[in-house]
Amino acid sequence: MNADAGQERDPGLQPERTRLAWRRTTLASTVVAVLAAKTALHGSVSAAGIIACALCCALWLGFLLVAHRRIGALASSDSPPALTPRHATAAVLCTVALAACGAALVL
Amino acid sequence: MIEFARNVRLWFTPAQIREEGGTPDYRFSLANERTFLAWLRTALALIGGGFAVDQFLPDLRWAWRAGLALALLGAGVLCSLRAVNHWMRCERAMRRGEDLPVSRFPALLSIVVAVVAVAMVVVVLAGWEG
Numbered sequence: 039m040n041a042d043a044g045q046e047r048d049p050g051l052q053p054e055r056t057r058l059a060w061r062r063t064t065l066a067s068t069v070v071a072v073l074a075a076k077t078a079l080h081g082s083v084s085a086a087g088i089i090a091c092a093l094c095c096a097l098w099l100g101f102l103l104v105a106h107r108r109i110g111a112l113a114s115s116d117s118p119p120a121l122t123p124r125h126a127t128a129a130v131l132c133t134v135a136l137a138a139c140g141a142a143l144v145l
Numbered sequence: 146m147i148e149f150a151r152n153v154r155l156w157f158t159p160a161q162i163r164e165e166g167g168t169p170d171y172r173f174s175l176a177n178e179r180t181f182l183a184w185l186r187t188a189l190a191l192i193g194g195g196f197a198v199d200q201f202l203p204d205l206r207w208a209w210r211a212g213l214a215l216a217l218l219g220a221g222v223l224c225s226l227r228a229v230n231h232w233m234r235c236e237r238a239m240r241r242g243e244d245l246p247v248s249r250f251p252a253l254l255s256i257v258v259a260v261v262a263v264a265m266v267v268v269v270l271a272g273w274e275g
Binding site: 067123138 | 177196
């Protein structure tokens with residue numbers, strides 16, 4: 039926390055709640071990535087399975103990076119800037135790509 | 146559909162949205178962001194559900210299993226795309242001082258989830274008998 043946060047502190051703790059929401063969402067994406075890895079490496083391990091698993095891990099890392107950046111931006115000032123569409127789109131694209139990997143693994 | 150395409154363009158050009166209207170109170174933006182994240186978690190839960198159906202119901206026939214898993218994955222994709230679209234629309238409405246957009250997506254999603262849940266019950270019962 040920065041030093042001058044005390045004077046104009048939002049009593050609703052909005053930045054903190056938003057940070058925790060990012061944490062929860064990262065946790066949810068972790069669960070999905072673990073399930074994806076389990077699906078990919080279930081039974082006989084094939085090259086395609088390993089590629090899909092690596093892709094899911096990369097997507098999870100991408101999501102982690104987006105969340106990390108946003109949390110950094112939230113902590114940087116008293117009235118943090120709004121989420122940029124690019125960040126939101128990046129987070130959503132990671133999610134969609136995870137689902138695409140899932141579809142490839144299921145079929 | 147044209148409206149949607151225009152929104153998609155806005156996803157990637159953040160500067161455009163900043164030109165419209167005034168910047169709302171940061172707390173409103175953060176609340177909007179949390180709603181977006183909640184929808185994203187819903188999407189992730191649906192995707193995780195797709196993986197779970199594929200992994201933890203091995204007794205089902207392949208067609209049923211793959212169909213349900215794909216339906217859940219597709220619902221997750223829809224949900225996440227809609228999340229960013231709705232977030233964008235809300236953000237723009239707040240900047241312009243308009244009413245927040247209404248949506249029938251929550252109702253649609255809950256009906257789909259209910260139908261999938263009922264289908265799961267039927268499939269699991271039938272699958273275990275057969």
